[in-house]
Amino acid sequence: MEHKEEDVRLGANKFSERQPIGTAAQSQDKDYQEPPPAALIDPEELGSWSFYRAGIAEFMATFLFLYITILTVMGVVKSDTKCSTVGIQGIAWAFGGMIFALVYCTAGISGGHINPAVTFGLFLARKLSLTRALFYMVMQCLGAICGAGVVKAFGKHLYQSKGGGANVVAPGYTKGSGLGAEIVGTFVLVYTVFSATDAKRSARDSHVPILAPLPIGFAVFLVHLATIPVTGTGINPARSLGAAIIYNDKAAWNDHWIFWVGPFVGAALAALYHQEYTYRIDAITLSGNIVD
Template sequence: MEGKEEDVRLGANKFTEGQPIGTSAQGKDYKEPPQAPLFEPEELQSWSFWRAGIAEFIATFLFLYVTLLTVMGVSKAGPNKCASVGVQGIAWAFGGMIFALVYCTAGISGGHINPAVTFGLFLARKLSLTRALFYMVMQCLGAICGAGVVKGFQPHLYQQSGGGANVVNDGYTKGHALGAEIVGTFVLVYTVFSATDAKRNARDSHVPILAPLPIGFAVFLVHLATIPITGTGINPARSLGAAVIFNRDHAWDHQWIFWLGPFIGAALAAMYQQVVIRAIPFKSRA
């Protein structure tokens, strides 16, 4: 409607801009929200739709910018101020940026910043196919631009240190890498579902929960576990952005792992949340 600010959507769940995702519900009454339609052409005429896509682009841009610069600082030869942070510092950079960016964008786009998260929420019918595809495109473009800016700042070091591209590290097979990506993404997407569960917020309204905190912490922990295996992808946009700008054969050879693994992990997390935790199919039959 002209002149009226639209409610922001996280899929089918409407949140006003003054109520960020993850805040506790005001009461304990709960009604199952309707599923998002598969196609919603009306979204294309809404400024909130385009604004959400721009927010995903900027968030993913900033995510790649900060995290890849951290990787470059740790990888830099010789003593430097970033060398001492090591793997833990890289993991904190990824987890901390997700925490900050989800907090900033949750009320605008839902704060996905990851095609695997978008895919999982789409399978759970939390958002339409139109919005899901738009988010994924904007996330990938933002990641490419973020990695490009990092290379512009440190072109020689960027190429020398591998550009932050995800590859299967020595001592591990492609099967190991695929399994690590599946399980790591499952942890992330399952945490997203749990932290943003409207029923849980209504039931536990006396226990406030800030959704970005557990999501960012999940990213941090997964990085600690899987950096030695793949450098940790669990985000196809992040892997694509680094590969496009680095543009070496060995980065492209393993690229399929960092799309297939996260999408399988996200699908498993969506299935587990909807079928086991929430028992949605059984409620529908009843």
């Protein structure tokens, strides 16, 4: 405990909180000071190049995310035997690994959301403005459509005959089960985002911003392992929309609402839980004496 106060001082982030992932604001003093919430509407952002650069980063990240992950899915489903492919575990690693890599690459530019549900959760927590949130969601969806489109261009017949990586509720499960899986899966992801990028934790542990992409990617991996057999795992409305538009089959559109409602509900619950429970408990701890 003799080095705890020094750790807090050295762990303080010197940059203002404009992006929620890996760049949350910190006071240079040993005690944490919560930055003000983002403005609901921030017209000044529209005149800033960094605003558009962040949107481009979200587009490119989601494009690469869909390209790698849907291509991996196609590689698995085209084979008659999964033993000759990477299997479900490989698909889960592709999704989790790409999130890890892309969050690491884009955290300092856009915050590395790559998911409208993450953006929505952080917006509810007032970590970014409505202007930026809507811009991010549009760019994420466009990137996802383009990423899935490139995969289809590699083999249209294969893509259409093997489901196009689109999310649907698997036979044997009800729509309610699929919705529940999406809500809980997205809760796990968004709560991990909040915890891994918590500014208060950054004040105590200077290594957290560097490690933030790892638990986020690992959460995506674990959720995919659990829910691929149920819904193919959405937990990302842009990912589901991109695959559904390019695949464009009735089966995908019948269940599509689940992959928007579920992730948004899960993200809202994660934001509420973190802000109203975890946040308040940590604030009380930091406002008092430093404890183990």
